[in-house]
Amino acid sequence: MCRNHATVRSLLAELVGTSRGPIVADMEAGLENFSRGTPRHVDTLLVVMEPYFRSLETAGRAFELGRELGIPKIAAVANKVRNDEDAQAIRDFCGARAIPISGWIPYDEGVLAAERAGRALLDQPGPSGAAVAAISKLADSLGAA
Amino acid sequence: MRIAVAGKGGVGKTTISGSLARLLSRRAGGALAVDGDSNPNLAVALGLPQKEAMNLPTVPRDVMERRFDAAGEERLMLALTPEEIADRYGIDAPDGVRLLVLGRVGHAGTG
Numbered sequence: 001m002c003r004n005h006a007t008v009r010s011l012l013a014e015l016v017g018t019s020r021g022p023i024v025a026d027m028e029a030g031l032e033n034f035s036r037g038t039p040r041h042v043d044t045l046l047v048v049m050e051p052y053f054r055s056l057e058t059a060g061r062a063f064e065l066g067r068e069l070g071i072p073k074i075a076a077v078a079n080k081v082r083n084d085e086d087a088q089a090i091r092d093f094c095g096a097r098a099i100p101i102s103g104w105i106p107y108d109e110g111v112l113a114a115e116r117a118g119r120a121l122l123d124q125p126g127p128s129g130a131a132v133a134a135i136s137k138l139a140d141s142l143g144a145a
Numbered sequence: 146m147r148i149a150v151a152g153k154g155g156v157g158k159t160t161i162s163g164s165l166a167r168l169l170s171r172r173a174g175g176a177l178a179v180d181g182d183s184n185p186n187l188a189v190a191l192g193l194p195q196k197e198a199m200n201l202p203t204v205p206r207d208v209m210e211r212r213f214d215a216a217g218e219e220r221l222m223l224a225l226t227p228e229e230i231a232d233r234y235g236i237d238a239p240d241g242v243r244l245l246v247l248g249r250v251g252h253a254g255t256g
Contacts, residue, residue, distance in 0.1 A: 011204065011206075011208065011209055011221075011223070011247055012179065012181055012247065014209070014221075014222060014223045014227075015177075015179065015223070015227050015230065015245070016147050016149075016179070021173055021174075021175050021176055021177060022146040022147075022148070022166075022169040022170065022173050022176040022177070023146070023147045023148065023176065023177045023178075023179060024148050024150065024162050024165050024166040024169065024176065024177075024178050024179070025147075025148065025149045025150065025162075025178075025179040025181050026150055026158060026159050026162035026163075026178070026179065026180055026181060026182050026187045027149050027150060027151045027158075027181045027182060028181060028182050041147055042147050042148070042149045043146065043147050043148070044146070044147065044148045044149070045148075045149050045150075045151060046148060046149070046150045046151070046161075047150075047151050047152055048150060048151070048152030048156045048157055048158045048161055049152060049153075049156060050153075050156045050157075054153060055152070055153045055156050058152065058153035059152060059153070062151040062152065066151075071149075077150075077152075077161060079156055079157040079161065080156075080157060105157070105161070111157070111160060114160075115160070118189055118195045119189075119192070120163060120164070120167070120189070120190055120191055120192030120239070121160055121163070121164050121190070122164055122167055122168075122192065122239075122240075123192050123239070132164065135161060135164045135165060135168060136168055138161075138165065139165055139168035139169050139172065142146060142148065142165075142169070143146070143169070143172055143173075
């Protein structure tokens with residue numbers, strides 16, 4: 001096992017375990033830096049997915065790992081959803097695996113515009129986008145949990 | 146509330162993490178964002194200028210030390226409290242978020 005990875009994992013587990021207040025940890029795609037100790041401290045794993053095969057496949061593995069690790073709440077966040085077909089693909093995938101869906105974020109040009117400008121989505125000028133509204137709703141639902 | 150966000154690269158994981166951290170921070174009066182991915186994108190997603198995001202301090206490895214836990218097992222544990230770590234190595238981001246970037250992982254196999 002790579003020692004660097006082991007250190008990052010331990011650090012993450014210890015940090016998350018002892019801090020107060022909300023913590024949001026942006027993980028490596030494959031959850032490489034989760035240790036067995038991490039789920040004692042992480043209460044929620046959100047797996048972001050787009051409705052296409054490779055994204056769903058990675059998401060499926062993240063769910064399995066999250067379950068193996070015993071994380072109490074594991075939920076999907078559907079992103080870049082353009083239409084009913086997209087939504088149905090996500091529903092089918094999650095339904096087959098009994099994965100709850102916590103957030104639906106529509107495809108939003110504002111996200112691309114913010115990325116192009118190197119700006120935070122929340123700082124993107126102009127009318128507040130559909131994506132921001134959806135993430136805000138997600139934040140509310142997490143707060144209520 | 147301790148949330149880990151995962152997903153394939155490019156799905157919007159970091160944009161969602163950054164936005165979520167700020168929105169939760171507004172509600173709770175502060176939040177900690179942890180960049181566990183080895184790239185500086187979370188800083189940009191939180192709203193730090195790109196130039197600053199490219200040169201962020203990282204949490205050094207020596208904040209972990211080997212100790213024996215109650216069961217007598219040797220474990221890597223924090224040498225500082227998370228608050229001390231956030232104070233020393235964190236960066237202020239908008240909406241009261243404190244950002245911690247975990248050390249970049251070097252080449253695979255260096256360990």
